[in-house]
Amino acid sequence: MTRAVEAPPMRLTFLGTGSAMPTGERFQTGLLVEDGTDRLLVDCGSGVVHALQRTSAGYEGVDTVLLTHHHLDHVSDLMVLLKARWLAGETTLTVAGPDGTRALLDGLLEVHEYMQERIDLTVREVEAGEFSLAGFEIAATETRHSMPCLAYRFTPGADSHDGPDSGDPAPPPSVVFSGDTEAFAELIEFADGAAVLVHDCSFPDEVDVSNHPTPSSLGRALAGADADVGRVYLTHLYPHTEGRHEEMLDSIAERYDGDVRFADDGLSIDVS
Numbered sequence: 618m619t620r621a622v623e624a625p626p627m628r629l630t631f632l633g634t635g636s637a638m639p640t641g642e643r644f645q646t647g648l649l650v651e652d653g654t655d656r657l658l659v660d661c662g663s664g665v666v667h668a669l670q671r672t673s674a675g676y677e678g679v680d681t682v683l684l685t686h687h688h689l690d691h692v693s694d695l696m697v698l699l700k701a702r703w704l705a706g707e708t709t710l711t712v713a714g715p716d717g718t719r720a721l722l723d724g725l726l727e728v729h730e731y732m733q734e735r736i737d738l739t740v741r742e743v744e745a746g747e748f749s750l751a752g753f754e755i756a757a758t759e760t761r762h763s764m765p766c767l768a769y770r771f772t773p774g775a776d777s778h779d780g781p782d783s784g785d786p787a788p789p790p791s792v793v794f795s796g797d798t799e800a801f802a803e804l805i806e807f808a809d810g811a812a813v814l815v816h817d818c819s820f821p822d823e824v825d826v827s828n829h830p831t832p833s834s835l836g837r838a839l840a841g842a843d844a845d846v847g848r849v850y851l852t853h854l855y856p857h858t859e860g861r862h863e864e865m866l867d868s869i870a871e872r873y874d875g876d877v878r879f880a881d882d883g884l885s886i887d888v889s
Contacts, residue, residue: 626889627652627773629792629813632668633660634852634880636819637690643882644668645690646853648794648815649679652773655752658682658698659769659794660691666698668882677705681751683743684714685796686766687721696725696732703735713741713750715767743767749774758807760798763828768795768804770811790888793846797853800830805842812888815880818851821861822868829853832865836872850880 628651635643645662649672658669658679669676676698685691699710712722719740726733745767747756756770772791790812795804797817808814819829830838839849851865858865862879869877 625653626887627771627790627792628885629815629888630672630885631815631850631852631880631882632658632665632672633662634854634882635662635690636853636855637688638856639663640854640856640859642859643854645693646685647694649674650753650771650792652752655774656681657751657753657771660685660796661694661698662690663693666694666701669698671883672885676701677707680707680709681711682713683750683755683769684712684718685760685769685794686715686762686764687717688764688797691797692721695722696729699736699738700732703732707736709737709739711739711741711751713743715744715765716742717765718742756807758804760796760804761801761828762797762799766796766798768793768798768807770807792888797829799828800835800838802838802842805838805846806844808846809842809844810846812847813886814846814849815852816849817853818858818865819853819855820857821865824857832868833872836869839869839873839875839877846875849875849877850884851877852880854879 630649632647633644635645644664646660647665648659650657656674656679722740745757745759752774754772757767760766760768770793773789792813793808793811795816820826820831822831822833
């Protein structure tokens with residue numbers, strides 16, 4: 618009988634869990650997804666390159682960025698990353714994202730003209746559907762935000778979990794990141810079967826907000842969706858949420874009885 622070989626777990630590190638309003642405690646949005654030697658940086662807001670350098674990968678070890686959308690708090694460290702890699706002698710960078718990503722990079726390089734031709738830059742535009750990037754199989758779906766934005770589902774590529782002695786292993790785990798969005802059932806159903814769902818929860822309940830969820834709206838979406846998701850991590854946290862975590866979790870728990878936690882900068886978890 619052939620024994621299944623257990624692949625190393627996928628790893629998720631929260632580089633930045635804050636928002637467009639700095640708190641002094643949280644960097645803006647950034648996630649590092651790793652599976653063995655495959656690494657992908659998801660969003661690149663202010664402070665994310667500094668946080669990336671605190672990881673074992675460092676900015677020299679990450680050559681691919683995937684953007685959910687183009688708001689400043691998700692892209693403001695792109696040129697910081699590009700220049701840091703150039704200074705470190707790294708010659709390539711791939712930036713992927715929704716429609717308009719090429720225009721975004723063209724505009725940034727027009728402003729920072731001296732960085733043109735310094736690095737071999739590849740820009741790729743993606744849309745809702747499935748694609749491969751940096752060793753990961755990725756599915757994308759549109760969110761509900763004030764500009765076009767994509768949520769992503771990340772699964773390790775087949776090569777990283779196949780082998781001559783692999784036997785009949787279980788399907789690899791997946792991680793879903795909501796990007797910026799209101800909470801709605803179809804997005805939760807996009808995460809059906811995922812081991813981890815990282816979801817925007819920007820404000821406490823008394824804030825009247827569109828384009829982002831509150832705990833009550835997120836709890837209703839989680840409970841109303843026809844989906845089975847693993848642990849939920851809350852991110853994209855505005856200063857309004859500081860000191861309010863317990864009551865926000867209680868609000869979600871009134872509607873949804875799953876495992877929900879707040880993410881913090883530097884939190885790193887194995888996804889298996």
